[in-house]
Amino acid sequence: MSDSDSDANAGEQLTVVLPDGSELAVDDGATVEDCAYEIGPGLGSDTVAGKLDGDLVAKEAPAYDGAELEIITEGSDESLRVMRHSASHCLAQAVERLYDEETVKLAIGPPTDEGFYYDFDNLDIDESDLRDLEAEIEEIIAADYEIEREDVSIEEAEERLADEPYKLELLEELADDGQQVTFYKQGEWEDLCAGPHVESTGEIGVVKLLEIAGAYWRGDEENEMQTRIYGTAFEDESDLEDFIERKEEAEKRDHRKIGSEMNLFSIQDVTGPGLPLYHPPGKTVLKELEDFVEDLNQDAGYDYVETPHVFKTDLWHRSGHYENYADDMFIFDVGDDEFGLKPMNCPGHAAIFQDQSWSYRDLPIRYAENGKVYRKEQRGELSGLSRVWAFTIDDGHLFIRPDQIEQEVEEIMDMITDVLETFDLEYEMALATRPEKSVGSDDIWEHAEEQLENVLEKRNLEYEVEEGDGAFYGPKIDFAFEDAIGRAWDGPTVQLDFNMPDRFDLSYVGEDNEEHEPVMIHRALYGSYERFFMMLIEHYEGRFPLWLAPEQVRVLPISDANLGYAHRVANEFDDFRAEVDGRDSTLERKIRAAHDDRVPYQIIVGDNEEEAGNISVRDRFEDQEYDVEIAAFRSHLEGEVDEQRTEPDFLQD
Incomplete structure (x- = not known):
């Protein structure tokens, strides 16, 4: 670069947007930490990490023009996540100290909502070894190693990782972007990592290793099974003790344990993973849940329909599921035709609506179905009734005129709150907007999101906006509720869809005798019977209310x-x-x-x-x-x- 170019760049600036909506101008090339110091020296010195457009990044990460910037300081949930990420590095360092470094291969070690984990290959270990690992981690923390970030070229990274096949695989993906990568070093140990991390191992509070499990590399059951060590970290001992107490309470309420004790359900090898069998007591509870929803549907004017478990994939191409959901579907050939187990009920309901001619006077049309659907979750992700291959949605789909949107959404929300209040569940709402992988035009999405927002605002409801968390076909209002021990669960939803009616050429004859396209609404009052049943088992610890109890x-x-x-x-x-x-x-x-x-x-x-x-x-x-x-x-x-x-x-x- 010439001297004149350097002088020109020295005066260039970029602008970041702060959480209060104000703008901050900083020199081009400024890092997150530099921005914090521009706001104030105290904030700069307290900076742990930052968020750029919602992504957690290291404080050394460069800001860019127009980015929404949030500074992360100690005491926040995000700073705890940073500390846990550093704790996962201490775990990997301890493993390589206590076991054969040349044999054990490192995979990944991210933070999680409750702690962290690290995956290893060729590690022969059991639960009895965790105490020794914890002791080694404590020594690493006590040594207070500086955690140093280093930017290196792809070529140099390949040399450093020559004996780490899983890291090299990750590096290949980064190399496609032609960028530099970052390493973090503490003492004698280093790891390929994007960060962020605390400044030294001494800033990590208390660490507890929890359990050992198997995990497929990249979550793909076709890959190698690795050893995953789970742990958690907190600022102080009292927070850790509270966590352990909550964990023990959750284990006591585990629906798999209670389900076996009460003969509610089983998942057997003979059926395959993620395919629950409901025993008479369990089906009794489910039948009561079904009857409750059917009464609500009947009062709200829904007609029950039924669709098959299998459709030709022509339907899924038409609905958009094939291009957006094929990896999660069970697909097979019968003769010259390709079929798929249905991952959702909505295309079948759209096909039923399409089979008739409708007038504006007929709308709204409301269909309901307790429809079994199938999702090809990875085997390692399956867990009791919480993640399964086959589950049943208390599905409802409405076909309405645009002028009926507000009233119908409000009535659905009343049904959902009726369900949640019946079980005395505290809940929160969120407006989920367009995801990156979606169908439909910008105008359609903006209009749909605006309609749902209007309903929430009109009712003066508190809600969060979850950017990019909508369904691929439309935005939605999601309800999340808390169980008896304070855990949050995803549950009911109401989703607005302007896309599927267009894909299926759905229409009705309007008052002007012209054809018009209806709006489609997707809704579920429980979410799915399996997950809601699972939550109820744990919420009540198997002690169901009288009306639900298998034996009263x-x-x-x-x-x-x-x-x-x-x-x-x-x-x-x-x-x-x-x-x-x-x-x-x-x-x-x-x-x-x-x-x-x-x-x-x-x-x-x-x-x-x-x-x-x-x-x-x-x-x-x-x-x-x-x-x-x-x-x-x-x-x-x-x-x-x-x-x-x-x-x-x-x-x-």
């Missing part, structure tokens, strides 16, 4: 002499799911068994009850009332079920 009442005869009366009492509750425990066992063992089986109510009958013609009632809180009239208890159960109360409350009346 268990009658316990004190002795065999009372068995006949126990059955007569059970017959008085034939409108409920009532069983008699007629085993030759003590009353104490029967009570304990009913409690362990999470039955909401126990009816205890002995000589006194039989002589008086009444019952004793015990609830799951181990409260008991004597001399209860059968008719009075039955009347209470009817009210508790009809009102869908979340807890048994007979003995709290």
Whole structure:
């Protein structure tokens, strides 16, 4: 570069946009940290990292003109993520110190929402080795190594990583961009990494290694199975203790464990991964959930339809799923035709609408289906009912006139809030906008997003904007709710779609006798039965409300002499799911068994009850009332079920 070019560039500036909307002019080539110092010296010295257009970057990363800039300082969620990323490097350094560095191969080690992990190949390790690794990590932290960032050329990086095949594979992708790459070094150890990291290992708080698991390289089951070590890190010991307590509570509520204990479902090798089998108790709960939604749909004017599990892929080409979703579909050939298991129900509903002629007077048309769909998740990502290959959506699709958008979206939102409030769930809403991979014009997307925003604003609802998180065919309003231990879950959704009606040439005859294109709305009140069922199992710890419980009442005869009366009492509750425990066992063992089986109510009958013609009632809180009239208890159960109360409350009346 000539001296004149240098002088010219020295005066050039760029502008970044700060979170409050104001603009900051800085010299061209300024880093995130430089920008922070321009705002104020205190902020500059406190800078841990930054965000450029929402992406977390190192404080050494260069800013660019027009970027939205956020400075990350200590104490924020993002700074905790930075520290955890550095903790993952300490884990890898500890592994290479304690195991054969030439044999063990490094893969990736990112931070996660709850901690971090690092994947290794050729690492022979089990849970008993984690304590030694933790001790080595503590030594690395105590040594307070400076974490140095270095920009190197692709060629030099290849030399440094000559013995690391997985890093070289990552490097090949970066080399396609012809850019430099960054290494981070601490003590004798270094890693190819984009960062960001804390300034030294001494800035890492407390680290706890959690478990060892298998993971396929790049999440592809065709690749090698590697050893993944999970860990977490916090600023101080008290935060770690709180996390461990929450983790233990979550493990106690694990739906896979409770599902087995309560005989709700199983996932067996004979069916294949991610394909749950629902046992009678589990199907009982699902049927109650289905009936609840069907009542809401009936009141809202939905007609039920049914579509097949398999369609020719012509349908998926037409809907846009093939080009956007083929990698996640199960696709196979039958003769000369290609078929696919349906990943969504909406194209089938569009085909049903297309099969008839419609007038503007007919709209809105509302279709509902408890439709089974199939998604080809990676085997390593499958987990109980939370991620499966086959799941059922309480799907609804509406075909409406543009002037009906606001009213229909509001009515759907009322249905969703009815569901969430029935289960006493706290929830938040988000407006998800156009993703990078999508179909449709800019004008269509802008109009659709504006319509949903208008509904939220009109109802004065608080919501977040989730940029780029919409469906590929349209924006949506997502509902997220919290369970009993504060975990957030994705749930119901309402999605506006101006694209599929165009792809299927859907139309109705308007008041002007001309053909018009309807608007399509996608909605689900639970999200999917599987994930919602999973959440309910963990939320209630298997102790379902009376109306959902697989077994609602268990009658316990004190002795065999009372068995006949126990059955007569059970017959008085034939409108409920009532069983008699007629085993030759003590009353104490029967009570304990009913409690362990999470039955909401126990009816205890002995000589006194039989002589008086009444019952004793015990609830799951181990409260008991004597001399209860059968008719009075039955009347209470009817009210508790009809009102869908979340807890048994007979003995709290």
